[in-house]
Amino acid sequence: MNLSVTQQKKDNSINSDKVTRVLNKKQKFLVPSVYHFYKEPPLIVRGEGCYLFDSNGRFYLDCYTGVGAMSLGHSHPKILSAVHEQIDKLQHTTTIYLTEPMFELAEVLADMAPGNLGRTFFCASGTEANETAMLMASIKTGREHFLSLEKGLHGRTKSAMSVTQIPMWRADPFLLDTCCVAPGYEDPNSLEFIEKELKTEKYAAIILEPIQGNGGILVPPNGYWKTLRDLCFETGTLLIADEVQTGINRTGSFYAVEQEDVVPDFITTAKALGNGFPIAACITNDEIAESNKRPLASTYGGSPVACQAALTVIECHRELNLGEKSQQSGAFLVECLTELKEQFDIISDIRGKGLMIGVEIRPENADSAAEVTDFILEEMKNEGFLLGKTGLDRNVLTLMPPLIIENSQLRMLCESLSTVLGNIQP
DSSP, X not given: OOOOGGGSOOOXXXXXXXXXXXXXXXXXXXXXXXXXXXXXXXXXXXXXXXXXXXXXXXXXXXSSHHHXXXXXXXXXXXXXXXXXXXXXXXXXXXXXXXXXXXXXXXXXXXXXXXXXXXXXXXXXXXXXXXXXXXXXXXXXXXXXXXXXXXXXXXXXXXXXXXXXXXXXXXXXXXXXXXXXXXXXXXXXXXXXXXXXXXXXXXXXXXXXXXXXXXXXXXXXXXTHHHHHHHHHHHHTOEEEEEOTTTTTTTTSSSSGGGGGTOOOXXXXXXXXXXXXXXXXXXXXXXXXXXXXXXXXXXXXXXXXXXXXXXXXXXXXXXXXXXXXXXHHHHHHHHHHHHHHHHHOTTEEEEEEETTEEEEEEOOSSGGGHHHHHHHXXXXXXXXXXXXXXXXXXXXXXXXXXXXXXXXHHHHHHHHHHHHHHHTSOO
């Protein structure tokens, strides 16, 4: 799709009546904890390729992709064709019946997984995948404690929220006391603390993200995962790699742990696996899988429609060589952003891998970091670009565009960001 956001007439008006009606319904019928970005939110009605369209006819370059889900962009014709064909034949069963797409996908995931990981349990969300990994780890080890890192996010159910270490996502007032937090990637004493804890031999597993997404796009130091892998082997602790955001070529390889040359005991993945269709997977090895003989089922986990979508997603990734493209596009984006960092002191750091990039905003008045970040998001939306925000202080602009994005579109993004940053008063 050949669109230029910068050529679009700047019009900050919104179809106000329709948006107001939708916002009124949201306020009346949804729980109040469901929030949205923007003071003047667009009402999204359509997506195509790298773009989203609102009810007013404006289009936006989608640089957040539903929190990293739409790696192939919106309404990808090959995915839609495969899904339509599957729906015409069979829309839904459960994991208790035999359907070809589920087993074909399990075989493909076994082929794509590192090392000896080849047994999959399908579910509908990353939270469920992490819960499954934690359950299987407890069954295998006979232990009930779990370790996780500061600034990690692993889900919104009881156990997953208990190992989440971002305050705004720990809503449960009665979190499990069997979950302990270790210093995160930024702390030089992180591995020393973990080693001491794991030697107590009370932990079933440690769960962590290869790159912490909602924590602010935090990348581990070189060698961190290899040392952690050794510590887990020594203490009988299982290693869960939460690749819900980093998986499926987002960071430049199918799974981010491949770049660490480490084979964990579990990989959990979701989001980009279905390119918008709800599917998740918990992948482990034969030994751990065989340790659990009790029934496991998921009503929607083996959905033939979602599995067919995921099969087509992986096929497209292979055809388009999106792992390599993610690396190349990410390097180009970081180069453009680095030019901005040299120009604007308000950018304190740029970090990430592939097309999972964080731009930390630090104004002179650090207390206003979140407010300034929100201003940038709003103005970038008005310019025709949708970005994310992460970090404990909600001050990290988060860029996870479709992996099919072109460098010319990334350049337009940075040009508009330069304009917006130039309008911020010091």
